[in-house]
Structures are given as structure tokens and as C-alpha cells.
Amino acid sequence: MTTYSDYAYLIVGLPVLAFVLTIFLGWHLPKGGGFFTVLATFAGFIISAGIFTEIFPGEVLHQSMHWFATLNVGILIDPLALAMLLMVTFVCTLIHTYALGYMDGDPGMARYFAEAGLFTAAMLGLVFSDNILQLFIFWELVGLCSYLLIGFWYRKPSAASAAKKAFLTTRVGDVMFLAAIVILYNSMASLNLNLAPGEYLLQFPVIYKSLALIDPGQLTIIALLFLGGAVGKSGQFPLDVWLPDAMEGPTTVSAMIHAATMVTAGVYLVARMFPLFYAAPYGLLAVVYVGGFTAFYAATMGLTAFDIKRVLAFSTVSQLGYMMMAIGTGAVVGAFAVGVGMFHLIAHSFFKALLFLCAGSVIHGVGTNDMREMGGVGKYMKWTMLTMLAGGLALAGFPLTTGFFSKDEILVVAYEYGSISHQWLPYIFGIVAALMTAFYTFRMWFVAFDGEPRSDYHKHESPWVMLVPLMILAVFALAFGAFSQSGFYDAVGNNFEHYGVDFEELAVVGGHAVAHGEGHGGEAEHGGEEAVEEPFIIKILPIVVGVGGILLALLFYSRWKKLDVRKYVGERDPIRGLLLKRYYQHEILTAWFAETVVYGLSLISNMIDIKIVDGVLNKISEVTLAFAGNLRKVQTGIIENYITALVFGVVVLVILIKIGMEVGL
Template sequence: MVNDVTNIAYLIVALPVLAFVLTLAFGKKLPSGGGYIPILAIALSCIISIMAFLQIRETGMPIEISSHWFAVLNVGIFIDPLASVMLLMVSFVSLLIHIYAIGYMAHDPAKPRYFAETALFTAAMLGVVLADNILQFFVAWEIVGLCSYLLIGFWNHKPTAAAAGKKAFLTTRVGDVLFMAGIVILFFNMREHVLPHISGQEEVYLLQFKTIFENIALIPSQQLTLITLLFFGGAVGKSGQFPLHVWLPDAMEGPTTVSALIHAATMVTAGVYLVARTFPMFIAAPDSLMVVAYVGGFTALFASTMGLVMNDIKRVLAFSTISQLGYMMLALGMGAVIGAEAVGFAMFHLINHAFFKACLFLCAGSVIHSTGTNDLREMGGLFSKMKITGITMLFASLALAGIGIPFLKILDTPIGTSGFVSKDAIIVEGTYVFAHLSHNWIPFAFGVIAALLTAIYTFRLWFMAFTGKPRQERHPHESPFTMTGVLSVLAAFAMVFGMLTFLPFLEFVGHTYDHEEIHHLAVLGENTIIDHHELHHIVGEASPIIFLLPVVVGVGGLLLSWVIYNRRWISVASIGNWKNPIFAVIARRYYQHEIFIELIALKFTYGVLALSAEFIDRRIVDGIIDGISDFVVGAADIVKKVQSGVVQNYATATVAGVALLGLILTFLSITEVI
């Protein structure tokens, strides 16, 4: 079938790349540091993404382009429903953030570099989404990592920013190495087990997603579990899951718009997308999916506790991102029971999260822009000065806390903020799944407690920043229209997007993977997939408390924050002091710094591994090389004395040589005669 979008799909990535080059080259001579070029390019990408989305929805066929690269590898574009919703989200949110950045970065002297790097960042993320084979995916994934390093350390004159960039780069690198190991093992498995079956066919490429998914049955199941676990290791690094989440809070050193890009549109969602993209492989390896679920669930709770005690407005949001990504991973892990529907739940939360988290970050940026501080303790009473920012941030906070009206459904759609629709769907569905798997309620308790903590820290942030009396003498002012306009759009999406699109979204993304195929793959993993209606039937209709509790704790958290941080009926100091052991543990972030840096990095890695490696390298490896060269040099020192420079010596040597030759010849001729 010939159509328009297929031919221009490459422009989705090419335009932001072009914008990167143009902004870098000519940004200094253009108004606003060339910021309008990326905006234009990403706007066009967004339009093409919308066209692609409409075409896929109409025809039900994915958009595929593929061309030969070398040997058994190809480059190509593959847009299925999953990729198309990602494309829409990435390009749209990124577009809004770029528009906002025109205002936010107005006073920064390095604007061309900023806009060039964010354009490349967006392009790389779009490249991740569009990739039709795992190698191309990995290349774009690495460019995302590079851009995150550049942008987190954007204010590179600040030592903390440079260190944060380095930390982000190295931490995600741990995940990337695992991911790459997974690709290598996958490639060898494909070559050994799959290539003999497909060698006759034309235009079949080993690392193409299509080829991999069609031939999963040929790969041994332990190998598949190993590969998927390694892939998940990559996702853990990029998406900030425990234990590689340490880079995300530090990533706040970059400009706030960069934080918004990293946390909402690009970077951290790449990990979730990786698992969703290679979902058929995970389905055939249910053990890996259980790992995904447990890591996600644990991260959701773990990160939300730390969000409670941070005083940096952006760090609160950073821990909230880690926590919400945990929910997404949890949702993907549920695929072990409900199959491809899990991808729908995870992606729906991912998209909703992108809107309200982008909004929260940009509101935080607006606050920082006007007060000049990140510290919540120095803010307060901003609402009267910054009404639009305050209201939009309140909306986004409501969405993050998941406030809504339970049980009330209009046209089968729950009524509430987008966070309510997507997060509660995950908690409720997760409850069913784990009730079916193990008949225990611990995961549900995890989800609910995390939801409670989420509500508390979100509103703690809002109340501390916007209500009460100003705690420091500052002169806040409302931000310019490019910023508040973007905030309003995002807040509107945060409020209503979930309600408007819940069921159509799940149905559309549900078409990404063929359901029979998924069932078939699950059988390979000695697992059975059940439809969620069936699941509800098997587990039995849950008590209304399950539906009620997430919202109740959300509202409860709101009220608790109101009591503590607005009314101040309970003194903050009575809970949050260093004598309280729980507070001390959480405020020290569970001694992660002590464990990761001082114990693992300094004592073990540096003290044991690095020093012993250095000894081997310096003394043994270098010793052998140095010994050989010393021997050669010493020998040459002796022999070189022959080269005296006096011509007569050479003449003597020549004569002596000729004489010797004459003697030998004579001797030989004599012996011959005899």
C-alpha cells in the first residue's frame, strides 16, 4: 500500500537533527539563540507523528521502511501503535518544553548550545522510538545518554553540575553495558538458531524486531531469560530503577527545562519503552517479567519515601519520577499474567505521567526563575504573586496524587485526573494479578502506601511553595507568556487527558502485538495468559475497598500535608528532626551515598579491584614490555660503538672482510682439490 506518511516518516528524526546542526552553526547570529529552529523542526515532527498516528489508526497496519546496512543488519523505521503514541508524546511534550525554554533560558548566554543539544536529545529519543532493529535502537539510546550528560552538565562552570553529568553518564553506562551484552548474546543466538531457518529468504535481517519476534521459539528459553534480564538491566539504568536510580536526583543540576525533558519526554521513558518494545521476548521469559514487576514495585515505594524529606523542589519531583517509573515497570511486569494488555497500562501511565510531570517541572522552573532559589524552605506565599503557576501546579499535583471520583463512570470511563485514571488502573490491576499469582496482598499494600506518600510529598511541595508567609525576602513575579501558556496547556492535559482517552488508548495500543501470538509465546515460557475480564472472573470481584483505597489515601495525603505544612497543627520539627531514627535514615537517603560511593566505589572497586589491576598492569604487564625494550636498548648501546664515524675504520673493516673472504675461498678450493 502506497501512502504519504511512509515516505516522509524519516523526517520525524531528520528534522530535529537538522535543527541541531543549524542551531549549533548559526545560533549565535539568530534571535533567541536560534531557539525557533528546533521549535519549528519539532513542531513539524509532531505534525508528521500525528499523520502517522492517524494513518495507523485508519489502516491498522504499521508503517515499515527498511534498507540494507551491511551483512545481516539493516536500518529502518517501524511505527506500530506503541511507537506512534510514544512519538506523539515525545514530540508534543518536547515541543512545549522548547517553547517554554525560550522564556526560561532568555538570560542564559549559551542559548545556541542549549537549543542544539535539546534538539539532538529529542531527535535521539525519536530515533529510539522509531528504530526497527535493536542495534539502531541501541545507537539512538546511546545518543540519548550522551545528550543527557551534556545537558545535565550544561552549566559546566558549576562543579556540582559537572559531577552530576558525569554521575548520570557513568550510572546509565552500567545499564548500557548490560543492554549491549544482551544484544551480543541475542545476536549469537539468532545466528546459531535462527539464521539456518531464514537464510534462503530475502531481506531478512537478524536484529530486526520483526525477525526476532517471529523466531523467539527457536531461541533456548534460558538464553531468552538471560537476554531479557540484560535488556531490563539497560532499562533499569535509563529509567532510574533501584539500584541504578542514584543519578536521577543529581540530574537536577541541569536547567529545569532539561529536567523536564529528561523526566517527561525523553530519557527515562526510554527504559520503559525498551521493555514494552521487546515485550514478546519478555512474555516468553516470564521469570524476567516477575523481576521487572518486583523491581518496579519496590522502586515505587522506595523512591516515594525519599521524596518526603527533600528540600530541593526539583529533587522532590525527581524522586517522584523514579517512583512513577516504578509503577510503569510494575505494570509491564503484570504482563506475566495479563499479556499484552500490560503494555497498554504501562504506556498509558507513561503518557499521562509525561504530561503532569512536565507540567510540575516547568512550574518548578517558573518558581525557580522568579525566586532564584531551589530550596522549598526559602519559598512560601508565592500564590498571590504567581497565580497561573500556582493553579497549573495544583492541577498537576492533583493528577500526580491521583485524585478522582471512584465508582462514578460515564461511558465506562472513570472520572478523575489523568494520574487517577492510569495509576489506579495499575494498582487495581496489580492487585488482581498478584492475588491470582500468589494470593497475597503485599504488592497492593506497597502500591497504596506509595500512593499515600506520593500525595503527601506532592502537596507538601505545593503548600510549602505557594501558601503561608514568605520565609525570605524575595521579589517573585509571574513568568512570561511563553512559559505560562505552556503550563496551562500541560495542566489541561494533566486534568482531562486520562479521562478522554482511557479506553480508546488501551484498545489502540492493545493492537501493537497480536494476541494469539502473545498467547503462543507465553506457552513457550510455560505460562498462560488470561484476559483481564477472565482474571476478574477467576479472582472474583474484589471488594470496593480496593477501588476506594488509592483515592482515599490520595485525599488523605493531601489533607495530611495540609494539616502539617499549611495549618501547621502538627509541628514539622517534631517529626523531621535528626533524633527521629526513621527521618534520619530517609533523609540520608538510606545511606546510599555511604554504601554506593564509600563502600562499593572507594573501598571495593578502587581499593581492591583498581589497585590490584594497577599492580598487575604496572608491574607485570608493563614490566615485561619494559624488560624487552631495556634489553634491546642495552644491546644496541654496545653494538653502536662500531659506528665510529672515522672513514679509515670502515676501510679497514672492508679490507679485513675481503681478506677473510679470500682466505675462506682459498681454504675451500684447497679442500676441494684434496
């Protein structure tokens, strides 16, 4: 009997097929052949759901075949991958459907849907890879597609440069990722593992098994390099510069990049390699600090942005920081942290896709990105306003929305982390960022939808093909968390038990003084016997900051405003300037680092290339040419000369033979 599991490869195969069909035939089809991409992604969702019913809970789908040497290609679907597969296919189906309306009339529609299909395929392939090398290949493919899609309107110089920036910035991370794979491969190969048939180096189960045998110092290097890759992909500090600029692509691309297909790959990598990070001393410490700081730092920049998509971009960076931080707390709370981080990832992808698509709907209707030119849009776009409200509440962590459950749990584990390891900074970053998140989200919402129109924009609601995906996503943004939370933590938090990862053993390797190992079920019992009792104030603090931020935004920006921002923050306020300038990241990284340091270095290497590398080659060819120029004079064209040479040769030969015979050779 054939089952869904037999067709697992089609999850990637169908979007690739859609890519091929749309890129070759899309020009002749209505809507650029976009329905191929939508259907392929939806079919992927159906297959993923089928696999979910077949293997869940307690089983892992693993198919692999030999590739070359000690490497393989394969499919590994465990709860962690399954959660991602379902989310990516589901959210991408909705985004592609929405794009049918949003991209309508664009001359490059076929190209859009082809690239979007490939993008989806690459992300899905990344998720279900069973070895790190295959994951890396899809990882690069994701990077390529993001480059193509961010630069979709490539005639616009800003889009072309944003695409380049995204590509080059993530490349920095990718190089580290590749280095990590190489080092990991070397240290695993030197272990001389006894591989059973069907087991290959770099396969995740094999990696998990051999972690305890690898030198911890080496593990730390590998973990930090993996983190570098994740930092590049997930836009964490300091490689976050590309993400806000990636707004230059169509809004649906932003939605895909931010919610489902691109930035989550970094977090997924850290989650996938969690046992490695756990076993590496300082691995998770780096993760928790990078994540916590990014959550805080990106949120501050969100406070001042005027571009509606840019606000959302900063919030993405910030929320990704939360996810990293959550996984990083695994040093104390164990693999349960992966469940917490991944749950926020899934929840975030619902409401962030929703928010971006709403923003796209607003931009589609109004015709501008700048919130200062909007105002009162809610009057003309009721559904967009309501669905965006749902997304905003979820992002702000309003009680009982999906975002509340996921973010609250992150703050709980961060508190636990702080109280056991006495490192409170991540928790403080988290709480402050939560307040700012609620504030800037609703600042955006009020400024855009409330008040009076501030410019003469088009006033019409978007078509239904765009609104229906919004409504579906809104339902998920509001209600998903309440139903799935504890089951999700169980499934994903215990993901690594399928491979028999012994966290207590790894904790010794990693030098974690406090480690609980497995046994994290629901929220109530996690922490085991060492559970930390939370004071009442800590329990309600996430609610307080979430609602507080919303109220603050209401006081400052809504029609009922009581406070004037200008009284508190002047036009020339240095902090405001700093935030508007995005901490001078552009000046430091692009203007100074890229255009001075890197450009200078490339001038030097250019010189070396021309003078030394090319110089040697040119000299060799010059000498050869001169020699040949002289040698060709032998060809006189006078036949007597040839005969003379021939006879001379024969005579010499005869003499040599004679000598040889005399000597007796």
C-alpha cells in the same frame, strides 16, 4: 504521491539538523538559535501526527535498509512507537518553547539548544528503531546528551559531579544491555533462521518470531540483563542514585530527562521487549518486583525532601516504578499490561513535564530551589500556582485527572496480578506509594505556594513564553486521560499482534500458569473468562488514598492546618533521618562502594597495568634499543671496511653457489 510516512526519517533528521545549525551558528543568532530546535521538534510532531493519521489503526510502518553483515538500520513505527513519538515531540516542543524564556540571557544558550536538539533526536531515534542494535546506539546517545545537559553549568562542581554520576551509573546498566544484545545475537544466530529478504537478525519482528525457539534459561539471562539496562536508564532501585542528583542541570533539562527523553527509554525498552520478558521464566517477576519496590521506596524519600525539584525527582523514580510494575503484571494479564504501563508513561510525561516546568517557573521567579525559603509564592505567581495544581492533582491521582485513570488501572492490574498469582506485595507497594505520592505532592504544593513568605525573594510572574506551554500541558494533564484511555489500551495493548506474537505459545515457554493471551479490549472485559471480581473497597481504594493523601497534606501544611508535623516526627526521628539521608545511598554507593571498593580495584588494575602490561612493553623496547646500540657500531664511516665486507660477501656467495652446484641443488 508522497505521504508523511516517506518523511519518517525527518523526525530524527530535523532535530539533528537543528543541532548542527545551533552549534555552529547559534552564537550569532538571537536566543541562541533556539527557534531551530523548537521548529524542528514541532515539525517532528507534525510528521508523527501525519503518520498517525495514515497508518492508524491496524498498520505498521516499517522501512529498513541493509547496514553490514546480518544487520540493518531501519524505522519501525507501530502503535507503541507512535504513542512515544507523538508524546516526545509534543512535550519536547513545549519544553523547548519554555526554554526560550527560561534560558534567556544564559551565555551558553546556543550550546543548550544544540544539546537539547540532539537529546530529542536521540530519543526519537531510540523510539523508532526497528532493531535492538540501532536502539542501543541511540540509547547511548541519549546517555551522552543527558551527561552534557546535566553538567550544563559545568563550572559548578556539583553539576559536574552530578553529570559524572549520571553517566557512570547509567553506564552500569548499559553494559548489561550490551551484554544482553550480544547473548541475544548469539542465540539467534545459532538458530540458523531462514531469513526472508529484508529480514535481519536483531530486528524486532524477527526477535519476536524466534523467541519460542530459544532456550528458556538463556531467555531469562537475556531478559534480566535487559532489565538491568532499563533499571539503569529509568532510575530504578538500586541504580536510582543519579536521578535526584540530575537536578543540577537547568530545570528544562530535568523536565526533558524526567518526562520525555531519558528515563522513559528504560520503560520503553521493557515494553518493546515485552514478548521476550513474557517468554522468559522470571523475567516479568523481576520486573514487577523491581518496579513495585522502587515505587514504594522512592515515594518514602519524597516525603522529606526540601528541594522542590528533588521532590519531583523522587516522584519520577516512584512513577517509573509504577510503569515497570504495570508491565510486570503482564505475566498474568498479558500484553494488555504494556498498554497500561505505557499509558501511565504518556500521562506521566504530561504532568511531570508540567510540574518540572512549574518548578522552573517558581525557581526562575523566586531564585531558590529550597521550599523552606518559599511560602506564599501563589500570591505572586497565579498562573504557575494554578498550572502546578493541575499537575499535582494528576500526579496524586485525583479523580478524573489523567493521572487518576492511568494509576487506577495500574492498581487494578496489580490487584488482578495479586489475586491470581498470590503475590500481593506489588499491589501493597502500589497502594501505599499512591498515598505517599498524594501526600508529598501536596506537601510541596502547600509549602511552596501557600502561607506567608519565609524569606525575602523576588516576587514576579514568569513571562508568557513560559506560561503558555504550562497551560497547554495543564490541559493535557487534566483531560488527556478521560478521552484516550480505552483507545490507547486497545492500540498499544494489541501492539504485538501486528507481528503475530503468539502469547499462549510463549506462556508455555515462560511457564506462566495463568495467561490470557490476547483479547483484552477495554477495561471491562480484560481478564477474559477468568476475570477477577474486585470487592467494592478495592475499587474505591485508589480514590481513597489519592484524596486522602491530599487531605492529609492539607491538614499538615496548608493555611488551614490542624496538625503539627513536629508533634509526630521529631527533629531527631531516626526514620526521618534515614529518609533525609536517602537510605544512606550516597554513603553506601558513592563513599563506600565507589571510593573504597572501586577505587581499590582501580589501584590494583593500575598496578597491573604499570608493572605487567607496561613492564613487558618497556622490556621489549629496552632490549631492542640495546641491540640497536651495538649494531650501529657497524657503520664505521671507513670506506675500506665497507668494501671488505662487500668482497667478503661476494666470496661467501660464490663459495655457496659452488657448493650448491657440487651438491646438485
